Amino acid sequence: MENRKVTLTYNDGKDSLDFPVLPGTLGPDVVDIRSFAKTGMFTFDPGFLATSACESKITFIDGDLGQLYYRGYPIEQLAENSDYLEVCYLLLNGELPTAEQKAKFDYTVMRHNMLHDQILSFFKGFRRDAHPMAVMVGVVGALSAFYHDSLDINDPHHREVSAFRLIAKVPTIAAQAYRYNKGLPFSYPKKGLTYAENFLHMMFSTPVEDYKVSPVLARALDRILTLHADHEQNASTSTVRLAGSSGANPFACIAAGIACLWGPSHGGANEAVLKMLDEIGSVEAVPAFMEGVKAKTHKLMGFGHRVYKNMDPRAAIMRETCHEVLTELGLENDPKFKLAMALEKIALEDQYFIERKLYPNVDFYSGIVLSAIGIPVSMFTPIFALARTVGWISHWTEMIADPGMKIGRPRQLYTGAQRRDYIALEKRK
Numbered sequence: 001m002e003n004r005k006v007t008l009t010y011n012d013g014k015d016s017l018d019f020p021v022l023p024g025t026l027g028p029d030v031v032d033i034r035s036f037a038k039t040g041m042f043t044f045d046p047g048f049l050a051t052s053a054c055e056s057k058i059t060f061i062d063g064d065l066g067q068l069y070y071r072g073y074p075i076e077q078l079a080e081n082s083d084y085l086e087v088c089y090l091l092l093n094g095e096l097p098t099a100e101q102k103a104k105f106d107y108t109v110m111r112h113n114m115l116h117d118q119i120l121s122f123f124k125g126f127r128r129d130a131h132p133m134a135v136m137v138g139v140v141g142a143l144s145a146f147y148h149d150s151l152d153i154n155d156p157h158h159r160e161v162s163a164f165r166l167i168a169k170v171p172t173i174a175a176q177a178y179r180y181n182k183g184l185p186f187s188y189p190k191k192g193l194t195y196a197e198n199f200l201h202m203m204f205s206t207p208v209e210d211y212k213v214s215p216v217l218a219r220a221l222d223r224i225l226t227l228h229a230d231h232e233q234n235a236s237t238s239t240v241r242l243a244g245s246s247g248a249n250p251f252a253c254i255a256a257g258i259a260c261l262w263g264p265s266h267g268g269a270n271e272a273v274l275k276m277l278d279e280i281g282s283v284e285a286v287p288a289f290m291e292g293v294k295a296k297t298h299k300l301m302g303f304g305h306r307v308y309k310n311m312d313p314r315a316a317i318m319r320e321t322c323h324e325v326l327t328e329l330g331l332e333n334d335p336k337f338k339l340a341m342a343l344e345k346i347a348l349e350d351q352y353f354i355e356r357k358l359y360p361n362v363d364f365y366s367g368i369v370l371s372a373i374g375i376p377v378s379m380f381t382p383i384f385a386l387a388r389t390v391g392w393i394s395h396w397t398e399m400i401a402d403p404g405m406k407i408g409r410p411r412q413l414y415t416g417a418q419r420r421d422y423i424a425l426e427k428r429k
Contacts, residue, residue, distance in 0.1 A: 066310035112168035132177035141255035175202035196222040216328040230391030236260040242408040270367030273302035302364030318365035
């Protein structure tokens, strides 16, 4: 292929600089501006709307076409045919496992899901009403104090062991954060359960009676985890990469990702959906609410997406799962869920929303599903975090293994005061 370039002319046309154009396997080409500093200037791109900060082989998104691929596999195929731990293997290793590799991977993850007994004392340092995300940031970051044998980021084996530990232990930490908040005794992982079943068991089992996990609910949770496993260079993934670029240990980096995900503009979207439904109140109030959305007096949560300008490919899968769960639990006629379906119907049929491509996104349905399962709103973002842990650790591993890795150091457009001299306190007016 012929080498392509973009030429920049500056200094009133006196100077010029060529930038190579780099093609990806999918998606738009990028202009390599690494030599731009020669001009004595910097580019200005708040929010990184037009900036590619890294090269990655993990996830591809085409927002215009509504496509999401993990390692080249469409999310629709993975959600239908795979399970979360197989997706974890794929994201970490680049290929789908053989049956033997899958069995070994599953076994290794599940044998790492216990927590060091001293870690349990960390929970007691929090107030009972502490938000589970606050607990997760602290406890996940503290894992590095207990697992010194996997902290050498330059050792591939250490990176692999850390990946297993994080994927395995974050669900246990999340479930314990919930139980601590509720005053319930800690529920240990149970042998013989799948990843999703085990999480539901740790959340809802009690010492006084057997807890039987519904296959439909476990499958629904597994799909939620699969759909949220990775999403390219989002805010939390970029945070993990930036933290990791300094050489920080993987547990600290994932804790940084969890902290970023805690923001309501990132991980709190499905929580906002449930709050919106509570505010609407009833099916009868939906038409008036939607008219308010059109008039811009009400905010519609769970519709549209910053990246997807078409239907979020995850939403169609989650919509089907949502109806399966409501049917399984006999909630088709529950007032809140009838309200949600009425909202969905108008959004999918009204030209105002269709023209603006305000389709229901994955957060609209996942919040409804999690609520139906019995998971409280405060646990929505922790579940997002445990799903995304494999994406974070995959990107961290990819970055650390890159021989061209550099510490992240964005520049700025400074608009503060110019140089000025210090004035002694007694002389200031």
